[in-house]
Amino acid sequence: MIAPAELRLPRRGVPHVLTFLGGRLLGGVAALLAASVLIFAGVEVLPGSPASAVLGRNASPAAVRILTHRMRLDRPAYVRYSDWLAGFVHGSLGDSAVALAQGTTHAPIWPLISGSLKNSAILAAIAALLMIPFSLGLGALAAVRAGRPTDHLISLGSLAGVSVPEFVIGSLLVALFFVGLHLLPPVAIVPPGADPLSHPKQLVLPVLTLLFASLAGGIRMVRAGTFEVLQMEYVQAARLNGLSERRVLLRYALRNALAPSVQVLAQNLQYLVGGVIVVEAVFAYPGIGSQLVNAVQVRDVTVVQSVAMLIAVVYVLINLFADLIVILLVPKLREPA
Amino acid sequence: MTDRQQPPFEDDRDERISRARFLKGAAGAAGGLGLVPLLSGFGDTAFAATTGSSASPRRGGTLRVGYVGGGTAETISPTLAVTPIDEGRVQSIFDPLVLLNADLSRSPGLALEWNPNKSATEYEVKLRPGVTFHNGKPLDAADVIYSIRMMAKPTSAALPFVSGINLHELKVVNKTTLRIPLKFPDADLAANFVYYNTWIVQNGETNFAHPVGTGPFKFGSFTPGQQSIFTRNHNYWGHGGPYVDALKIVSISDPTARLNALLSGQIDAMAQLSYAQAKAHQATGDVNVLVAHAPQVLMFYMDTTKPPFNDNRVRLAMKLIADRPALIQDAISGFGTVGNDIVGKGLAFYDNSIPQRTQDIAKAKSLLKAAGKEGLKVVLQTSDVIPGFVESATLLAQQAAAAGVTIKLQQVPASSYFNPSLQYLKMPFAETQWPPSSLKFFYLQALASNAPYNETHWHSSSFNSLLFKAIGELNHAKAQSYWNQVQQIQWQQGGYLSWTNADFVDALAKKVNGLKPSAAGILGNHRFQDAWLAA
Numbered sequence: 001m002i003a004p005a006e007l008r009l010p011r012r013g014v015p016h017v018l019t020f021l022g023g024r025l026l027g028g029v030a031a032l033l034a035a036s037v038l039i040f041a042g043v044e045v046l047p048g049s050p051a052s053a054v055l056g057r058n059a060s061p062a063a064v065r066i067l068t069h070r071m072r073l074d075r076p077a078y079v080r081y082s083d084w085l086a087g088f089v090h091g092s093l094g095d096s097a098v099a100l101a102q103g104t105t106h107a108p109i110w111p112l113i114s115g116s117l118k119n120s121a122i123l124a125a126i127a128a129l130l131m132i133p134f135s136l137g138l139g140a141l142a143a144v145r146a147g148r149p150t151d152h153l154i155s156l157g158s159l160a161g162v163s164v165p166e167f168v169i170g171s172l173l174v175a176l177f178f179v180g181l182h183l184l185p186p187v188a189i190v191p192p193g194a195d196p197l198s199h200p201k202q203l204v205l206p207v208l209t210l211l212f213a214s215l216a217g218g219i220r221m222v223r224a225g226t227f228e229v230l231q232m233e234y235v236q237a238a239r240l241n242g243l244s245e246r247r248v249l250l251r252y253a254l255r256n257a258l259a260p261s262v263q264v265l266a267q268n269l270q271y272l273v274g275g276v277i278v279v280e281a282v283f284a285y286p287g288i289g290s291q292l293v294n295a296v297q298v299r300d301v302t303v304v305q306s307v308a309m310l311i312a313v314v315y316v317l318i319n320l321f322a323d324l325i326v327i328l329l330v331p332k333l334r335e336p337a
Numbered sequence: 338m339t340d341r342q343q344p345p346f347e348d349d350r351d352e353r354i355s356r357a358r359f360l361k362g363a364a365g366a367a368g369g370l371g372l373v374p375l376l377s378g379f380g381d382t383a384f385a386a387t388t389g390s391s392a393s394p395r396r397g398g399t400l401r402v403g404y405v406g407g408g409t410a411e412t413i414s415p416t417l418a419v420t421p422i423d424e425g426r427v428q429s430i431f432d433p434l435v436l437l438n439a440d441l442s443r444s445p446g447l448a449l450e451w452n453p454n455k456s457a458t459e460y461e462v463k464l465r466p467g468v469t470f471h472n473g474k475p476l477d478a479a480d481v482i483y484s485i486r487m488m489a490k491p492t493s494a495a496l497p498f499v500s501g502i503n504l505h506e507l508k509v510v511n512k513t514t515l516r517i518p519l520k521f522p523d524a525d526l527a528a529n530f531v532y533y534n535t536w537i538v539q540n541g542e543t544n545f546a547h548p549v550g551t552g553p554f555k556f557g558s559f560t561p562g563q564q565s566i567f568t569r570n571h572n573y574w575g576h577g578g579p580y581v582d583a584l585k586i587v588s589i590s591d592p593t594a595r596l597n598a599l600l601s602g603q604i605d606a607m608a609q610l611s612y613a614q615a616k617a618h619q620a621t622g623d624v625n626v627l628v629a630h631a632p633q634v635l636m637f638y639m640d641t642t643k644p645p646f647n648d649n650r651v652r653l654a655m656k657l658i659a660d661r662p663a664l665i666q667d668a669i670s671g672f673g674t675v676g677n678d679i680v681g682k683g684l685a686f687y688d689n690s691i692p693q694r695t696q697d698i699a700k701a702k703s704l705l706k707a708a709g710k711e712g713l714k715v716v717l718q719t720s721d722v723i724p725g726f727v728e729s730a731t732l733l734a735q736q737a738a739a740a741g742v743t744i745k746l747q748q749v750p751a752s753s754y755f756n757p758s759l760q761y762l763k764m765p766f767a768e769t770q771w772p773p774s775s776l777k778f779f780y781l782q783a784l785a786s787n788a789p790y791n792e793t794h795w796h797s798s799s800f801n802s803l804l805f806k807a808i809g810e811l812n813h814a815k816a817q818s819y820w821n822q823v824q825q826i827q828w829q830q831g832g833y834l835s836w837t838n839a840d841f842v843d844a845l846a847k848k849v850n851g852l853k854p855s856a857a858g859i860l861g862n863h864r865f866q867d868a869w870l871a872a
Contacts, residue, residue, distance in 0.1 A: 048758050103491075191564060284591060286562075294406055300410065
């Protein structure tokens with residue numbers, strides 16, 4: 001009687017997780033395809049033509065003609081789109097449009113942006129590593145102390161964090177730590193090729209800015225989730241059984257409150273990726289965000305396309321990762337339907 | 338606003354280059370032989386900065402300079418250089434044939450003599466002997482000829498400066514002498530070789546991966562969009578500097594971040610302080626604000642072929658409506674000198690005898706009445722592409738109301754405003770900025786019969802022949818009288834309303850000495866060989 005059931009469970013359980021993950025994976029690929037179409041089309045509909053946009057003040061008919069040929073814009077859009085996408089999948093991001101306009105014949109984008117990508121990854125990773133425990137800890141603390149001064153302080157602080165944009169937070173932090181206290185440098189100029197981690201002091205303000213901006217939403221969600229769980233019957237039952245509040249919180253409440261929080265934390269991670277762009281500009285940090293802003297300013301459309309697509313990939317990867325964590329946390333998802 | 342100089346006569350090339358690139362282009366440049374003294378309007382150039390003590394220069398240290406970055410578009414090649422950060426690099430590694438001084442006068446650079454034939458159609462140029470490149474090779478005539486040919490390439494920003502040269506007939510006379518034949522008479526060829534796009538590279542240089550020049554600093558490293566490093570050239574031919582051991586040029590695009598970097602001591606000098614920042618820090622005095630009166634002119638322009646501006650009375654009325662001092666005060670925080678509807682204040686041949694035009698609403702009204710244009714309504718197309726444009730347009734609209742003229746503003750995206758395949762040259766009433774380097778280049782680019790950037794759609798064959806007489810006249814007094822006629826015509830009838838010559842505004846840390854305000858370029862025309870750091 002028992003044996004068949006035990007045999008059945010894993011057989012039907014594993015495929016369920018796989019279908020779930022498979023579905024998410026397919027969804028991710030579809031989202032990326034949609035993003036790629038939008039990114040490609042965004043450049044296509046630039047006023048005039050992409051070649052004219054890149055040339056700007058120098059867009060004489062002859063120059064536009066030459067660059068149109070160099071950027072291979074004389075081929076139909078669907079051919080260029082599929083070539084671009086195929087190149088992207090194979091790790092070839094194409095040539096910088098501005099370099100082509102300057103007369104260079106071969107100017108691959110990847111070497112131009114790989115260093116910046118690494119710098120941004122380091123910045124975002126530090127912020128993320130700090131954001132996750134802080135969100136969980138402060139959120140849970142506020143829930144446990146619901147209605148008390150600690151809760152009010154945390155809730156009010158996070159509300160402020162949600163409402164103030166990064167560049168304002170950044171400026172306030174500069175005003176406080178540089179202008180006021182002379183403790184920290186107001187810009188993070190990392191020499192090319194150098195490891196940002198070897199300039200820890202310069203990283204403090206960018207990381208803090210990112211942290212403040214991304215922490216707030218997470219704290220509020222974790223607080224709400226934990227608060228809700230703490231009102232559940234099984235938690236009450238555990239309490240009535242005489243378990244310590246600490247054990248109730250850690251063993252019973254938090255684990256179940258975590259699942260919805262993971263999704264929020266994932267969203268915050270994605271927000272970090274976007275926030276990095278603004279924060280890098282404010283602190284002159286040589287990352288992918290600065291690279292993107294510069295590329296937009298000099299109208300290097302191919303670099304803009306590649307960076308935008310890379311950011312889309314990061315978004316989707318974070319989502320998939322979050323889904324995986326949720327499956328690990330919520331037993332129900334691992335069981336047969 | 339690009340600027341290829343459509344070669345005035347034959348030649349059918351169709352490549353253009355950015356006017357931004359040649360902006361202050363051929364500044365200065367007086368006589369072919371000795372250097373004719375200039376009528377500089379900037380002799381009194383403001384030393385707003387208390388630039389250091391009079392102590393003797395100190396050797397050593399690294400000078401770190403922050404500029405607006407250009408991302409992937411940054412380059413080290415003189416002929417591709419476009420933005421100030423490129424300019425700073427080029428002027429550190431290389432040298433010009435002719436030096437442009439802070440007051441827009443000129444001194445010999447790599448060339449000592451410019452000797453034209455009687456018709457000013459061929460020059461013999463004598464080079465400075467004993468100059469060597471960073472790799473030890475002596476500078477010779479072949480390097481200069483190679484550089485000129487590079488300037489003439491289709492993607493070159495220097496094209497307007499060499500399009501009058503007969504490239505096939507360039508000749509080496511001996512090691513330090515070359516012959517430059519021209520397609521049309523030009524009494525002041527030296528004027529073409531001051532601008533950074535025309536600085537001299539070594540014969541055979543192609544990709545600039547390890548550029549070698551004759552300049553005050555040697556190449557160290559270069560990462561586009563981030564930073565470049567240079568070291569002191571111990572064998573520099575110039576007098577005095579360089580004093581610092583190394584020069585580091587850093588890209589910081591955000592203006593606040595750039596200023597923060599200066600205030601925190603992470604850089605020692607910053608290019609392009611915003612007007613608001615300049616006001617604030619002139620007051621606090623925590624950095625030295627470097628202000629230089631310069632000929633970079635901000636103008637409104639009217640299409641002289643389109644109604645209502647095809648009637649000169651309307652154009653004159655618009656020029657009389659403008660309250661220039663108020664525009665300067667409110668649109669660019671007072672960082673400019675008053676414009677007089679002609680271009681090139683401070684440059685050779687600028688006509689200082691023309692009276693300054695001032696606001697005269699009554700006269701403007703009577704002109705409009707005579708033209709049957711009372712209660713005139715016009716559209717002014719503006720853009721935030723250059724600081725001061727939108728502000729000045731808004732103010733002009735307010736000033737026009739007093740004369741019964743309604744100016745409706747229309748914002749054009751920055752990316753289209755100067756793009757000739759989009760909006761540029763298609764707007765009947767709009768704004769522009771020119772940093773001319775010589776009268777010759779501005780007029781060839783903007784007002785000659787086949788000028789590529791003819792913003793006012795000015796077409797006049799008599800004006801055109803007068804212009805080329807002025808350009809080709811070797812007798813200085815005669816040339817000046819031709820130039821005066823050219824400028825008087827523009828002042829009376831032209832489509833330009835120039836309201837200011839805007840200042841260059843930069844900032845230096847207190848310990849930086851030796852960099853002086855220069856009408857020739859920002860940051861003391863990037864002369865880092867003059868800079869030294871106090872202990």
